[in-house]
Amino acid sequence: MNQLEMKKAAAQAALQFVKPDTIVGVGSGSTVNCFIEALGSLRHQIKGAVAASKASEQLLVRQGIEVFSANDVSGLDIYVDGADEINPQKMMIKGGGAALTREKIVASLAKNFICIVDESKLVDVLGSTFPLPVEVIPMARSQVARKLVALGGSPEWRENVVTDNGNIILDVHNFKIMNPVEMEKNLNNIAGIVTNGIFALNSAATVVVGTAEGTKIIR
Structure with missing residues (x-):
């Protein structure tokens, strides 16, 4: 299977976790787009959905x-x-689509976080293959960037991108995140940061992985 087929397989497999007469929380991104398409087959069985992005x-x-x-x-x-990345402890980096804040809000409402990915997203250490997105209030962009540099990161302003909340994104390169929980807390304490793309305090309960050999479920 190619990458798109693996995403579709993971999205289809996630339907088994959808219960009738419930409202489903839905994130954003290319794999979630596949899930939304698959969820359409259950539209008469569920009450509806809460979306994390417009x-x-x-x-x-x-x-x-x-x-x-x-x-x-x-x-x-x-x-x-x-x-964008997920480690063996089911902690993630998210925010490639700039919806990280709303994703955290909707995820915090749910009993169970089901993460759907293709196998390319599996890593041992967060920050290995993908920069860490940080949502920042525009007036704080420069001062937040300086603090991220002091922490050892290389922040890059994602120009021409405005979040659904009207903020900007700094993508922080060169972070090897050995303690995701501590890093998530520390970054969120910096004035001007709305939130960061580490999902460790609220990690996934179940991971559905699309692989070349088929779909794998990690509980």
């Missing part, structure tokens, strides 16, 4: 799935999202 919301509507605001629900049974 782009995902539009795709859900096209599938005939009712979209709820995060403010409309007190909790979700599952949240399904992809990752």
Whole structure:
């Protein structure tokens, strides 16, 4: 299977975690787009979905799935999202699509985080293959960048990208994240950072991996 076929296989396999008469939390990104397409087959069995990005919301509507605001629900049974990297402890780097803050918000509502990826996203150490996205309030861009440099990172402003919240993204290269929980907390304490793309405090409960040999589920 090529990469797209692996993503589709993981997305299809994730449908087994969707329970009837529930509202499903949905993230964003190319693998999630495959999941939304597959979720359309269950649109008459579920109540609807909460989307972590405007782009995902539009795709859900096209599938005939009712979209709820995060403010409309007190909790979700599952949240399904992809990752840019995921380690053996099911901790992730996310934010390649600049939706990391809303993804954290929707993920925090769910009992179970189901991460769907193709096998290229599996790493031993976070930061090995993908820079760490950090969402920053625009007026703090330079001062946050200086603090990230002091921590050993090489931040790069993702120009011409504005998040759904009206903020900017700094992609931090050269971070080998040996203690994801500590790093996630420390970065979020820097004034001007809305949140960072480490998902360690709320890691995945289950990982569905599309591989060349088929789909693998890691619980």
